[in-house]
Amino acid sequence: MKEFKNFIQGEFVATEKQFENRSPVDYSLIGMVHEAGREQVNAAVQAAKQALQGPWGQLTQAQRITLLNKVAERINERFEEFLTAECLDTGKPRHLAAHIDIPRGAANFKAFSETLANHPTESFRLDTPDTLGALNLGQRTPKGVIAVIAPWNLPLLLMTWKVGPALACGNTVVVKPSEETPATTTLLGEVMNECGVPAGVFNVVHGFGPDSAGAFLTEHPQVDAITFTGETRTGEIIMKAAACGLRNISLECGGKNPSLIFADADIEKAVEGTMRSAFVNCGQVCLGTERVYVQRPLFEKFLARMKEEVAKLKLGRPEDPQANFGPLVSLEHRDKVAHYYQLAQKEGAKVEIGGGIPDMGDPELNRGAWIEPTIWTGLPETARVIKEEIFGPCCHIAPFDTEEEVIALANATNYGLAAAIWTENTSRALRVAQRIEAGLVWVNSWFLRDLRTAFGGAKQSGIGREGGVHGLEFYTELKNICIKL
Ligand SMILES: NC(=O)c1ccc[n+]([C@@H]2O[C@H](COP(=O)([O-])OP(=O)(O)OC[C@H]3O[C@@H](n4cnc5c(N)ncnc54)[C@H](O)[C@@H]3O)[C@@H](O)[C@H]2O)c1
Numbered sequence: 487m488k489e490f491k492n493f494i495q496g497e498f499v500a501t502e503k504q505f506e507n508r509s510p511v512d513y514s515l516i517g518m519v520h521e522a523g524r525e526q527v528n529a530a531v532q533a534a535k536q537a538l539q540g541p542w543g544q545l546t547q548a549q550r551i552t553l554l555n556k557v558a559e560r561i562n563e564r565f566e567e568f569l570t571a572e573c574l575d576t577g578k579p580r581h582l583a584a585h586i587d588i589p590r591g592a593a594n595f596k597a598f599s600e601t602l603a604n605h606p607t608e609s610f611r612l613d614t615p616d617t618l619g620a621l622n623l624g625q626r627t628p629k630g631v632i633a634v635i636a637p638w639n640l641p642l643l644l645m646t647w648k649v650g651p652a653l654a655c656g657n658t659v660v661v662k663p664s665e666e667t668p669a670t671t672t673l674l675g676e677v678m679n680e681c682g683v684p685a686g687v688f689n690v691v692h693g694f695g696p697d698s699a700g701a702f703l704t705e706h707p708q709v710d711a712i713t714f715t716g717e718t719r720t721g722e723i724i725m726k727a728a729a730c731g732l733r734n735i736s737l738e739c740g741g742k743n744p745s746l747i748f749a750d751a752d753i754e755k756a757v758e759g760t761m762r763s764a765f766v767n768c769g770q771v772c773l774g775t776e777r778v779y780v781q782r783p784l785f786e787k788f789l790a791r792m793k794e795e796v797a798k799l800k801l802g803r804p805e806d807p808q809a810n811f812g813p814l815v816s817l818e819h820r821d822k823v824a825h826y827y828q829l830a831q832k833e834g835a836k837v838e839i840g841g842g843i844p845d846m847g848d849p850e851l852n853r854g855a856w857i858e859p860t861i862w863t864g865l866p867e868t869a870r871v872i873k874e875e876i877f878g879p880c881c882h883i884a885p886f887d888t889e890e891e892v893i894a895l896a897n898a899t900n901y902g903l904a905a906a907i908w909t910e911n912t913s914r915a916l917r918v919a920q921r922i923e924a925g926l927v928w929v930n931s932w933f934l935r936d937l938r939t940a941f942g943g944a945k946q947s948g949i950g951r952e953g954g955v956h957g958l959e960f961y962t963e964l965k966n967i968c969i970k971l
């Protein structure tokens with residue numbers, strides 16, 4: 487049986503208190519996770535604080551970048567182990583994790599190093615009455631100890647998306663992975679040691695949120711800033727914790743993302759993109775589409791094509807090469823999603839396909855967190871299923887008539903993470919994109935990522951932007967040095 491220990495000051499640390507890590511595929515026991523208490527969280531923060539003053543703080547930027555590139559290479563060398571660990575924890579298809587999660591886990595250590603190394607700081611010359619003037623020089627310094635709180639849906643990808651730029655900027659980190667997915671973050675501890683990243687630079691504490699490692703870490707007064715990905719309600723709690731001591735936060739939270747499909751869209755491209763945005767990773771992607779609006783002339787045809795494609799999805803174990811659809815992350819999350827499936831029917835939805843818990847035809851698999859991919863129609867816009875983030879493999883498809891109408895529908899949400907627009911008319915695409923209240927808008931694509939671009943949400947989907955040079959605002963302190971000449 488596997489054991490997932492905390493990683494503090496370069497060493498794996500066991501604790502008395504442990505919890506089970508179970509597979510969402512068949513509920514089998516994967517291993518035991520050592521839960522960090524206040525003592526271990528404190529030790530991890532102290533280790534991170536000391537490392538700032540120690541060898542890590544003494545390295546040149548070029549030396550740090552060399553080390554981070556080594557980390558990326560080592561993830562690729564141990565690709566199979568990362569892949570197996572990620573699929574055991576999440577149940578996602580191996581080919582999906584091999585295509586997205588693990589390569590991005592490595593890329594996140596490379597992309598930011600290069601961007602940050604090549605980014606200039608500002609300089610202004612100021613006129614003074616004596617005419618000699620003054621020079622202002624911007625200078626960036628690391629912020630200090632960064633707490634990284636990560637979710638379970640893309641565990642390695644979303645954790646390294648924070649750790650990569652944090653370390654590239656010279657900070658040290660304490661990571662709290664989701665209690666559901668401890669494996670790849672723990673494995674990264676081994677990689678850090680193998681690559682010679684100094685002890686204390688990367689630390690991992692395991693546990694839950696309230697009254698556990700998550701709260702102990704975010705409330706710790708010596709944490710200088712907190713970067714969080716997860717639910718909006720958790721983001722609110724973390725924001726309150728950060729208020730004490732006026733610590734900076736970066737929040738990437740939930741979404742209820744719309745897809746806007748115009749009658750002039752290339753229907754096959756729109757179907758392919760919407761299938762991915764609604765159902766990939768069993769619908770557990772923050773950028774995923776749960777509200778689909780289709781212009782009336784295309785509505786019936788689009789719905790019929792989507793149903794055909796959903797019927798072809800094949801549920802199965804991660805290692806089944808035919809399967810392209812895994813379980814939800816846990817039985818607890820399955821209960822939440824199944825509750826929304828029941829609510830949809832109570833609220834008057836027509837279930838076009840799916841709508842329940844499947845019989846997997848195998849007693850072992852039937853113990854797992856399986857759910858059917860589902861399409862609804864016919865709900866009023868006021869329905870909770872239309873308003874609340876479900877985070878499952880489901881979407882509601884509704885017709886619309888005019889551009890004005892669909893913009894209003896798309897924006898009628900408290901969230902503002904992402905949207906997808908499908909049309910062959912570029913000026914319409916640009917016109918609509920500008921009026922969508924979201925941090926990210928894709929046109930004729932979805933989740934097409936360029937790591938140099940700003941990433942983040944509007945409204946209740948988050949605070950701040952990360953990615954490319956935008957991460958600098960959060961991961962560094964910008965100091966102005968004014969020199970009188
Ligand atoms: N905007 C984005 O980029 C993005 C990306 C991925 C996921 N998400 C969102 O994440 C959610 C799914 O992930 P989840 O269920 O793991 O989210 P979650 O908020 O339940 O948990 C996220 C992390 O926060 C920790 N946590 C929970 N309560 C805490 C507390 N009181 N103090 C400190 N830490 C605490 C958890 O243990 C976990 O590590 C969805 O809402 C999804 O939209 C957003």
Ligand SMILES: O=C/C=C/C=C(\O)C(=O)O
Pocket residue numbers: 639640644647770771772773935941
């Ligand atoms: O589930 C949410 C996906 C987020 C993706 C990223 O943060 C990224 O691609 O960098």
